[in-house]
Amino acid sequence: MVDAARQPLIEVKAYTEVEKVEGFVGNFKVTLREKAKYVRADRCNGCAACANACPVEVPNYFEMNLAPRKAAYVPMSQSVPLIYNIDMDACIHCYKCVEACGALEAIDFSMEDKVTEEDIGAIVVATGFGHFDPTPMTEYGYGRFPNVITAMEMERLNNSAGATHGLVIRPSDNNRPQKLAIINCVGSRDKRYNPSCSNFCCMYAIKNALLLKQMNPDMDISIYYIDIRTPSKGYEEFYDRAREAGIKFIQGRPAEITEDPDSHQLFIKSEDITLGRVIEHEYDLVMLNQAAVPQPDQDHMSSVLNVAQSPGGWFMEYHPKLRPIDSPTDGIFFAGACQGPKDIPASVAQGSAAASRASRILHSDTWQIEPTVAVVWSDRCVSGKGQACGICERACPYGAIDYTKGISAEVITAKCHGCGACVGECPHDAITQLHYTDAQVLAQIRTLLAVEPEKKILAFRCQWCSYGGADLAGTSHFEYSANERGLRVMCSARMDADLIYEAYRLGAGAILYSGCHPQDCHYITGQIVGAKRAARLEKMFARLGMSPGRFRTEWISAAEGDKYARVINEMQAALDAIPEDQLKAEIDRLKPEMEKKLTKLNEIPGVEEAMIQVDFIVKDLLNKAVPV
């Protein structure tokens, strides 16, 4: 950290908050609020004279409130940069610090927050994780029993720079504990609080136990666990060392801790799984290894940076396997536990990777993006003709559309990720998506439904999930109806209602509207746009009297090949259940309804020409086809 601060090309902005992030990759405009420290950074030399003179003492957050700090303080002795700070909430304005600072004149009570806007090329987010507060878990008595402490409190007690200078003591009577219990999975792997595993606490418990054992070889240490997870290199060997050192491992999650109110001794009752018997042990001190949770202001940061959150609240990466460092927004990268709980080696690896990903941007004059971006036909956009609209802007998950009433909407190409939500939503067909233009997709639909359309199941699949699901069904040899015809677009949000109408107009038997599960959507909220439209369509088709089962919406992940095959087979069964003449009559009855909705289809640039070509090619192919 000190090295980084001394690097001339690195500027450390301590005590500064990110207020706003605008712009796009390579061209971010970041608004920073540098909070007033009331100590001038250019004059303070970190001598601590102000802190020594300060008469006010408040709980020290960094020491987990186990020790006091002054109102003039640095968070910890290794702070970088080592510049003191005056806590105005605690300060009594006695000005003793000003006196103590003397000729240096570093203290300036007239300082104010400084808001600046900076041009930034790439952003690496490394905001870390927070700690689960075990107070709501009343069965463990944290907060009620003085000798039940958290892992972070133990960390400060056992630290030679900490409140007790490295002496581990019982909070109730300041005696040295002889029997210590560590309870793992406090708040993690617990569906009542955080269902996920916190990744590093098993190793952390073993590390703490070994450290304490080295300091006090007589200490009797037990670790209560559900499973010990030692998946990385050298971890299992470390676990072995702990066993050799005499640390006891008890498989069994304690149900309850009780306390003797006079001696403050603690009793842990748990089942010893391996024995199948309930055991109760007495301890002097109990350490709760609490879960790693997202930072308390993670939600706020996520809206400032416009990056989505995974179900647990962590920042969501672009792709869990292939792009675990990138955020869905180009130019923003994640390092460490803000993206999910991680231990030190993994955090360092991700940090280095994020730095190198970011430097690719800083070293290029141009930046390549996916070619499937959206483009507005400004002559068709009604906003340019003075009508209020803005539907495209509301649909865009990336804020890539610039809409002002009276001016034709515009796509900020560098921000566009090519989901096609705006294309699917635009009621005036004024936006198109390169490589997935209406003409191209309609041409595919026409070809797929050229022969016996009433027997076909037309499946709209999204590129990332349901297309992958169909692919997996194929590679896994899950059999499904051969009448299925698949069609790929980038996202369920691109599946324009016009495309569905056209397919029914052509006489499609059934249509599958499929995409990612909402939490898996690769375009932040694209699936939500798609799901809303699918629900609207479902309602409308029911009103028009379409047989149930001819339109189906399903969210299928790339790992659900079996589900894809099952859905198609169920749709085939539903189609088979409709008598042939009844189906034909229904298609004929709905055809004019669909035509009513498609009167302007041929006005879309490129569509008419494409349809003439497709009809010609299809006719040619059918002529050449050998009758079976």
Added chain:
Amino acid sequence: MSHQTLSDSLAEQVKAIPGGEMLMMCFSCGTCTSKCMIQEKLEPNYNPRRLIREAAFNFEETAFTDQTTWLCSACDLCYPACPQKIHISGVITAVKQLAVAQGRQNPYQVAKVDESTCVACGLCVQVCPYQAITLTEKKVPFRGMISVASVDPGKCMACGMCNAACRSTSIRLSQDFNDNRVLENLWSWLESEAA
């Protein structure tokens, strides 16, 4: 020792009964066992975690003869403690129902109805916390086809609420906890206190 086949028939049956759906979600942390009052006060060998394993891995004979199957009072102390949010007493009840359906007898007592005096007032049906009592049409000697209370041995936990509520003393627990025995115990205790 004979080999146990790892077929999933028992597990599938338990999962099919309402309450038993979450059977396979157990990761054997033992919280339920160490939370259990029956284990602590009554029967040290009582173990809900073990019963869930037995059911999950189709140790049918062991599960049906395990006293855990028959002793659980569904107090649900373990339910809010379970990190996997499994309704453990629901799973145990499902196992018990399967055992009863197979014709297994509850080794512990259940409430018995004296059909010669039952007037089918339905008070016991209302007080039973386990919904074990129903009124059924039945042919009773000397009384003909009448409605009487009947106890489902798969659900009865022998708490004695029905015994206390019954106004015609027609429903009672077996020898150990019938009215006379309880009164005798009470008198002898009072006398010893007085002396």
